[in-house]
Amino acid sequence: MNSNVRIQPNIKPVAQAIAAAMAFASAAVSADNAIEEVTVTSQLREASQLDTPTSVSVLDAAAIDTRGATNLEQLLNLAPNVNFSSGASRGRFVQIRGIGERSQFIDPVNPSVGLIVDGIDFTGLGLAASTLDMQQVEILRGPQGTVYGANALAGLVSMTSNAPSEEYFAKVSAEAAHYGSHTLSAVTSGPLSEQLSYRFAVQNQQSDGYVDNRYLDRADTNNIDETVARGKLQFKASDNLQLDFTLFYLDADNGYDAFSFDNSRTTQSDQPGHDRQETLAGAVNLQWGGNDQFTVHSVLSAANSDTEYGYDEDWSFVGFHPWEYSSTDNYLRDRDNLSADIRLVSTEASRLFNDSTGWVAGVYLRTEEEALQRNTSFTSQFDTDNAALYGQLNTALSARLELITGLRFEQRRADYNDSLAVVSDASEDLWGGNITLQFNASDEAMVYATLSRGYKAGGVNGRIISASASNPAIGSDTFLFDTESMLNYELGIKGDWLESRLQAQVATFYQDRSDVQAKQSIFNPQDFSFDDYLANAASGHSVGVEAEVNFRASDALQLFATFGWLNAEFEDFISSTHVDARDDYTGETTLVDLGGRDLAHAPNYQLFTGAEYTLTDNLSARVELEGKDDFYFSNSHNEKSTAYELVNARLTYREDNWDLSLWGRNLTDEVIYTRGFYFSNQFGNNPANGYAPEAYYQLGEPRTAGISGSYTF
Template identity: 45%
Template sequence: MNLKPSLFVKSTLAVAILSANHSFAADGNNFSLPSIVVTSGFRGAALQDVPTSLTVVDDQVIQERNADHLEDLITLAPNVNSSSGASHAKYFQIRGIGERSQFIGPINPSVGVIMDGIDMSNIGGAANMLDAQQVEVLRGPQGTLYGANALAGLINIRSNDPTTTTTGHIETTLGTYNTKRLSAAVGGPINDSVGYRVAFQSNKSDGFTENDHLHKDNTNNIDETLFRGKLRIEASDDLMVDLTAFYANIDNGYDAFSLDNNRTTLSDEPGHDRQETSALAAKTTWTGHDAFTLETSLSYSDSNLEYGYDEDWVYDGFHVAGYNAFDNYKRDNKTATAEVRFISAPGSELFNGSTSWATGLYYYDRSSDLARTYTYLGNDFISEFDTSRLSVYGQLESSLSENYVLTTGLRIEHSESKYSDNDGASSSSDELLVGGRVALEYLANQNTTYYGLISRGYKVGGFNADSSLPANLKEFDTEYLWNYEVGSKKSWLENSLQTQIALFFQQRDDAQIKGNRVVSNPGGGSSFFDYVDNTDEAYSYGLEAEARWKLNPTVSLFGSLGLLNTKLKDSSAAFDGRDAAQSPNYQYTIGANFNHGKGWFSGVDVEGKDIYYFSDSHDQKSEAYALLNARVGYKTKDWDLTLWGRNLTDQDTFVRGFYFGNDPRNGYAATKYTQLGAPRQIGITAKLNF
């Protein structure tokens, strides 16, 4: 595509300014915003009525941003960050808490990722926006709802359900870097009691790297195929059955690091980031009893993951003091969940009709088998990790008066884990964990809610797989997180403006912090060995604010702001008194959408982020940035066409950073190395609706 980005930016901004000038001259009527329903809780509830800090991204925003993966949307949520070290962001951090990578050690995630009832927390590379309806990001521990996998928060992805009438779409995207994406979805009734929805996507791109040694521009490519099928069955007047099948085949390249910290590599063995996932989920909803609704759910996923990279980043013979090494990880992950949940029906409230209730039983089982092949290992490293959890939980929502609602929740979870490897290391743990929440809402009027919240989450302890670690670092303890939060949610100007704001303080007890040892290779260069340890003290506090404002039929504004201050304290650690990794002090998004009439539309937004530490084990930082994104298009009832651009000023961003010696030209002196984020991208998307 031979577009001049500077001209594209100028023309889009000019259209936006003209539209804004016209819109403010229009009449002063206010226009109500649609209600957003949150589905992550025990009952569906309006976003403005949920007493916690959360972000909801609906299908319109997903479409506007031309989002392909969860990483394309995560910056819209205040105080939420992500890290890569692969072809996609696989690890997410909320309020400074979350994993950044995985090598030989098993991990229990701090941020849960659920897609259509399927736990994707350890296979986040497949968190795709295929036919997505809504993404919900819940900040703070979700101890009652989801337990150990949601210490820092939860990301819930929902795709479109079967519909009672036949609807669908076909969409194609062409963009720079040979980006080609084709997706399609269709759904409707099979008969009076069965509906279906199927969706498919093929996504290909050469990626942003030039390999000068191999004379290729696709060694960091994207090659993904995804499929989802859904059935909704009205088995009887009282019973609804929802079935979901999901398949992802990801065969991406991984050639992202350069000794010169640019997008030009010299590797002779470019890496890969592969994932094949098959998953099933079943949910039943039974309303045949006057006192409660009975929900059951089952899910199972089987993922084969292979992640490998050229460790020296250059070709054999690059330097007389050089070395040659390749590191490869194959994992077989299997996850199964089962849940039974009872939710009170209207009229069955407790305590003189003042208190609705929900209770349930949850089972989780995961196995992860690893085979690591590494140049400097005589034999493959083999490990097995199994964990299972059984939980019982309950929640009460009590109307104390016309204006006050008290929510109390409790979850008790029994966790068992076993680890073994062919180095002779083994470990087992057996823990009883307790989490929950207490929230008090004050309903000032129909447009204003204030709340106060105390919640407690947990993350199980574990075992470090590195056999060379000293005895005191072999195991690490369970982490608990206390979250104290106050906030308000308000609708203004006849519901044309919606705002939410939250202030929080979080105290981490026995915070799990990742460290690493850097070991010199026999042939040169260095290897990383990760481990987890507990720090003496850790806390964070900050602010999260979001707003949506429909000024009139022509102009809609939106924005978000996250302010975050974190501290880690441990007198024996390098990070003592320092901010936690992946914790920028501020994040923001501000933008506008314009409806020009007669089918024409445009939009512009800016997303920004402060500097942050890449790791808790060294002092290297990212750089602050502000990215400009824009779009302009034409839409009818049956089709639309959008010209879009991301990072239009072509700023460098960083999705991962390390500090070690890998360059023989400087004697393997420790150096900051970074994986660059996406440069400027421009594309065109066409969508046909039927």
């Protein structure tokens, strides 16, 4: 089905309300009430967000606190054209501008969206994205081919926690909410000597979840149980040398029991699943300025993560199906990665071309080993090595015009083998970069135009190779998939006006993708299942707009809004997987032209807006509206989420050393679909309706409310 009709959100009243509030409240504002400047740290050179020539959202500690977020997934709806997929206890995978993985089962995944936390690579490990004691979260949209390479075709999420403080500091926080939810956290920081300071934070979060298991008579089979600890040491060895050490630990023992036959929050699983992760990771960040020609910035990181993901495949109990069918699936993964990034940054003394050009030169090395055990019958090993050289030139063409050019060459080697005797040894050379013109139109506004190139490595389809021995329909043309590349054309404007009380940024983009990697499946008549593999669609494109506005309307009122519009489609893509939910499925391969169809998890619009009002010197109120268009769950069927708008509110009372908040999310109790599947008549799941074709959904958070507070010593 090629659906080009879209129901547009009724955002006109919201826009009118904001405009009216701005007109009403933009009276005299104190000079010290200007919006604070935010610094982007994830680029080759640190710069103000409004001076960074790329589309980036920066969420600081205040935004995280007022959101009440304990994990990255609770922040993503604040950024335009950013989505995430569930299918687990939390959203593990992120999509930016319609591009990104949505799940991982047997085969390895080459990521489209990177996740870096304090310099440590946690791509694909969403449980590690805790917001405990987080300074800020940066969400960069568009390919980051110069700075981050192969794991950032669509964009990057970079999270930075707070640094050790120069003065003693301690804080304890607690929260209690519906569904047996409670969170306890503590932070302490301060100097150990004139040169050495520390920071330590720990948190435990527990929740029964919002699913009731009727068969087991339990309300905690979809629970959250996470303990996070982070320690930091900052050593100022001399005026020219600083070393920052980070140690991170995560122990997550979450449940996963989300699907029911009536699409409710009441399940019947006799063997509920789980979503577990234990991670120990560390990083050393070095900054050295002992040479008048350049400074050195380097990060060395290592991480070990053991994950276990499993679920009840039949969603029921023995005896529910007439032939007493019962099955579970379980995936144990052990991932180790080690990376080093060493960067030289020019000083004023080493600028090139008559002092017009600053430069950056770097080398990047990364090795990762991933071992998989599926149930007791299948094992695999996937090892990758990446080595890259990169550089950037910042050339002042005039007093207001700057040319930025970046280039990255990367070599990647990947070795795969499994217990079914599939062996692959591949290497490839990759490249990406950017050309940007940045024009400071005035002291308040900056305009930029960018052409950037990103890439994602090719690979091997181990599962489909193994299945080919018993399925003659599988040809050798499905065994491998090629590298994907993308050109991103972007034009943007950023600025702050009204004595820095109004900050805004708008970007429009067009993305041209080549050899798009897309999941496909082939029916296996031996066991009535589908074997998944990655194939390359000819091409695809995305076009869209992203806008963010922050306005200090008065001393008491602050208004904020973000909006994203996106049209992301395949071009010339003939799918062998697609199943129409309105047709009977015969088990035969059906070829469907998906050209012009929206990509999965690519809503046409997203919005977030709201206001925060200071009622008294101690009391403030905040209200938010967030919304998202419907989107396809998969490229293999036509099931969609529903469009929604959520209302959130928060009332906060603050004193000098403590605060207390009452909050509510999804106050109108909207039903949200976060994951969806379609079962055809060949693979029906419910004997109550004769195994008729039916769609099933995982539901998002219902209306919930709670109380939180903190005390600072």
